[in-house]
Amino acid sequence: MRADPSLAATQLGRGPEALVHDWQAFGTMFENLCIRDLLVYAQALPDIGFEPIRYYRDDSGLEADAIIELADGRWAAFEVKVGEEGVPAAASNLKRLRGKLRGNPKARVRGPEFMAVITGLSHYAREVGEGIYSIPIRALAP
Numbered sequence: 001m002r003a004d005p006s007l008a009a010t011q012l013g014r015g016p017e018a019l020v021h022d023w024q025a026f027g028t029m030f031e032n033l034c035i036r037d038l039l040v041y042a043q044a045l046p047d048i049g050f051e052p053i054r055y056y057r058d059d060s061g062l063e064a065d066a067i068i069e070l071a072d073g074r075w076a077a078f079e080v081k082v083g084e085e086g087v088p089a090a091a092s093n094l095k096r097l098r099g100k101l102r103g104n105p106k107a108r109v110r111g112p113e114f115m116a117v118i119t120g121l122s123h124y125a126r127e128v129g130e131g132i133y134s135i136p137i138r139a140l141a142p
Helices: 004-010 015-020 023-043 084-102
Strands: 048-057 061-072 075-081 114-119 126-129 132-136
Touching: 004 023, 015 023, 023 048, 023 061, 023 075, 061 084, 075 084, 084 114, 084 126, 084 132
Parallel strands: 075 114, 114 132
Antiparallel strands: 048 061, 061 075, 126 132
């Protein structure tokens, strides 16, 4: 279960002014906010399992901030970035993840239904290439 990141900010004594000057802390709290929101949306899906959201990281350092998998094997992967400047690298990571799974005949996993980079400062959702989308957090809705 994830908590509201504003609770962590309050406990650390970090208000908006302090977070603006500490992008590391802000980024961590923003990622937690996005994962918490994804969890709420995922729990509303009919075929979701016990742990609706997982983090992925392999021994090569390839990662995805969130993987949502349904009981029938369909899945989606997400990266979270505060600003637009992180979108190309995040999209590249998602593309590598998809390629790694598709390129391994022993991984009995179908391709993703959806891949996206959730951003904090983007103004609109858009496709960034090869079925990967950039979506501002404010555009997420059930």
